[in-house]
Structure formats: C-alpha cells, structure tokens
Amino acid sequence: MSLQDISDRIAKAESAAGRAAGSVQLIAVSKVQPNDRVEAVLQQGHRCFGENRVQEAAGKWPAFRESFPDVDLHLIGPLQTNKARQAIELCDAIHSVDRPKLAKALARLAQEMGRCPDLFIQVNTGEEDQKAGVLPEDAESFINECRALDLPVRGLMCIPPVDEEPALHFALLAKLAERNGLDGLSMGMSSDFESAIALGATHVRVGSAIFGARVNPLE
Numbered sequence: 001m002s003l004q005d006i007s008d009r010i011a012k013a014e015s016a017a018g019r020a021a022g023s024v025q026l027i028a029v030s031k032v033q034p035n036d037r038v039e040a041v042l043q044q045g046h047r048c049f050g051e052n053r054v055q056e057a058a059g060k061w062p063a064f065r066e067s068f069p070d071v072d073l074h075l076i077g078p079l080q081t082n083k084a085r086q087a088i089e090l091c092d093a094i095h096s097v098d099r100p101k102l103a104k105a106l107a108r109l110a111q112e113m114g115r116c117p118d119l120f121i122q123v124n125t126g127e128e129d130q131k132a133g134v135l136p137e138d139a140e141s142f143i144n145e146c147r148a149l150d151l152p153v154r155g156l157m158c159i160p161p162v163d164e165e166p167a168l169h170f171a172l173l174a175k176l177a178e179r180n181g182l183d184g185l186s187m188g189m190s191s192d193f194e195s196a197i198a199l200g201a202t203h204v205r206v207g208s209a210i211f212g213a214r215v216n217p218l219e
C-alpha cells in the first residue's frame with residue numbers, strides 16, 4: 001500500500017457512498033514510524049498527520065514543520081492533563097477528549113493561550129474496561145459539559161473493539177453525533193476505513209496501510 005493507493009480507495013468509498021469527493025480527511029498516522037517514511041509522505045504532498053503521544057509528537061513535528069509549515073497535526077491517543085498545554089501548542093486537533101477534568105484543563109488553557117485545537121470526544125462504543133472514552137450513555141451530558149465550557153467540539157471519535165464488527169460501532173457513533181448536532185466523525189483505521197466512510201466518517205486515521213507495519217507496535 002502507499003499514500004496514493006489509500007487516497008484512491010478513499011475516493012472510491014466516498015463515491016460509492018454518494019458523498020462528495022474530498023469530504024473525508026485522511027489522517028496519516030505516523031506514530032512509531034521512522035522519520036524517512038514520514039518525510040517521504042510529506043514529500044508526496046500530504047500534510048495531515050496523526051500521533052498518539054504528545055511526547056513523540058513534540059520530538060518529531062517541530063523539526064518537520066520548519067520545512068513543511070502547513071502540517072496539520074492531530075493527536076489521536078490518550079491525553080494526560082499535565083500534557084494538555086503542550087498538546088494545545090503542537091496540535092491542530094485533539095481526538096481523545098474523554099473526561100471532565102481534561103475538558104476543564106483544556107478550557108482554562110485555551111482561554112489563557114488564546115487558541116484551541118478542534119476537539120473530538122472519544123466514545124468507548126464497545127464499553128471496554130481498558131479503553132478510553134466516555135460511555136455511549138454518558139456522551140450527551142459530556143458533550144453538553146464541553147459546550148458549556150465553550151470548547152470547540154467538532155465531532156466524535158471511536159476505536160471499535162478488535163474482535164467485533166466495526167460497522168456496528170461506526171453506526172452507533174454516527175447516531176450519537178447526529179443526535180447531538182455534530183458533523184465530525186473520526187472513525188476508521190487501516191483495516192476498516194472504507195466501512196467507516198460508508199457510515200459517514202469525516203476523518204479516517206490510517207497508519208500501517210500507508211507507512212507499512214510499525215517497527216515497534218504500541219498497541
């Protein structure tokens with residue numbers, strides 16, 4: 001696979017779903033990838049990337065941004081409150097807002113810093129103990145809580161359980177978003193992004209299918 005293959009498959013999936021060309025944003029997930037692979041994708045003109053750790057993003061992206069200042073960087077992994085300031089400085093979007101303490105910290109820092117990335121609320125659609133995200137039944141109240149804090153909530157994000165049909169989770173996330181008047185849907189990874197697009201994904205997070213297997217997988 002390559003960036004071009006994935007872009008072509010996204011275009012086909014958009015068209016098959018009767019959606020406008022370009023309505024799905026491809027987040028190239030560069031976590032744990034060697035810099036030369038990331039650089040190659042930058043050289044091909046792609047600018048939207050995802051990282052799952054603030055520390056790794058901080059070690060990698062300021063240098064790339066010197067050559068590619070228009071990079072659009074998305075944090076897709078768990079965010080500790082004590083890294084929130086750094087995340088706001090580095091990232092254009094955060095996909096993992098999942099608890100009141102973090103929402104309050106982001107709101108306070110956004111005020112102070114005069115900027116806030118686009119935010120996605122992570123929903124634990126599979127209700128898995130080990131997984132981050134608000135439970136589906138708590139999504140509405142948490143979305144309202146974030147809105148009351150004036151946070152720029154753009155959409156919802158999910159990571160389906162590995163052993164279940166992802167489409168069921170994508171459909172649930174889409175329903176929760178619609179019910180709450182949200183347009184953004186961050187869902188779909190290397191193995192299931194076409195299904196996510198069919199169910200309304202606006203952002204797909206694709207790593208290994210673009211860059212190759214991760215050298216040292218984190219999950």
Ligand SMILES: *Cc1c(COP(=O)(O)O)cnc(C)c1O
Nearest residue numbers: 029052076189190205206207208
């Ligand atoms: C790593 C990761 C991805 C990309 O996974 P692939 O299977 O390599 O496409 C997507 N979303 C999140 C939250 C991730 O941590």
